[in-house]
Amino acid sequence: MSLEVRSAARRAVIRRLGLTAGLLTLLSVPLAGCTPVGVAVGAGAAGVTAAQTEKGFTRSVDDGRIRLQLNAKFFETNYDLFADVALTVDEGRVLLTGAVEDPEDRVTATRLAWTADGVVEVINEIQVTDQSTLTDFGRDARITAELRLKLLGDDQVASINYSVEVVNQTVYIMGIARSQVELARVIGHARNIQYVRAVVDYVRVQS
Secondary structure, X not given: OOHHHHHHHHHHHHHHHHHHHHHHHHHOHHHHOOOHHHHHHHHHHHHHHHHOOOOHHHHHHHHHHHHHHHHHHXXXXXXXXXXXXXXXXXXXXXXXXXXXXXXXXXXXXXXXXXXXXXXXXXXXXXXXXOHHHOOOHHHHHHHHHHHHHHHHHOOOOOHHHEEEEEEOOEEEEEEEEOOHHHHHHHHHHHHOOOOOOEEEEEEEEOO
């Protein structure tokens, strides 16, 4: 890894960890109020933070917790992915941006995003820079589009709860299913699409 790339990665880590430290401060407010002064200062700081967003204090804290979880998961799972992918969380919706070389990293990023408590949707806008590992990029895109249309058109499936990634005609489905029956429908839609070689699901079924 070149010095320039290392420096960029180091800056990304510092930036992410700086955000994490800020979130830790916000989330620790209820625990830090051991004195009346501490409570007043903590509550005031949290109030200012919450006032800066229309979604309110509770939702802001929930989004902060999601981001904190995801930062930890990405860092522990894949350092390069942690450095290359940016996270934005708003009302439980996670937006992934950045660029990776391996298309499998897109799958990993989406899968990790869905594992955080409170996530209601994952939007993956990560770009794959190395297309040479894809045997048929056009066919993958066609499968992805067809499956998303099938899920949108099925009134027994909450399509917003699912993410779809296709790599070399293997369909990866991630998200949260409301029941085993719904999950079976989603997998069935994927298997019935032409050229699909395999279907892998990382879906969590609600209890």
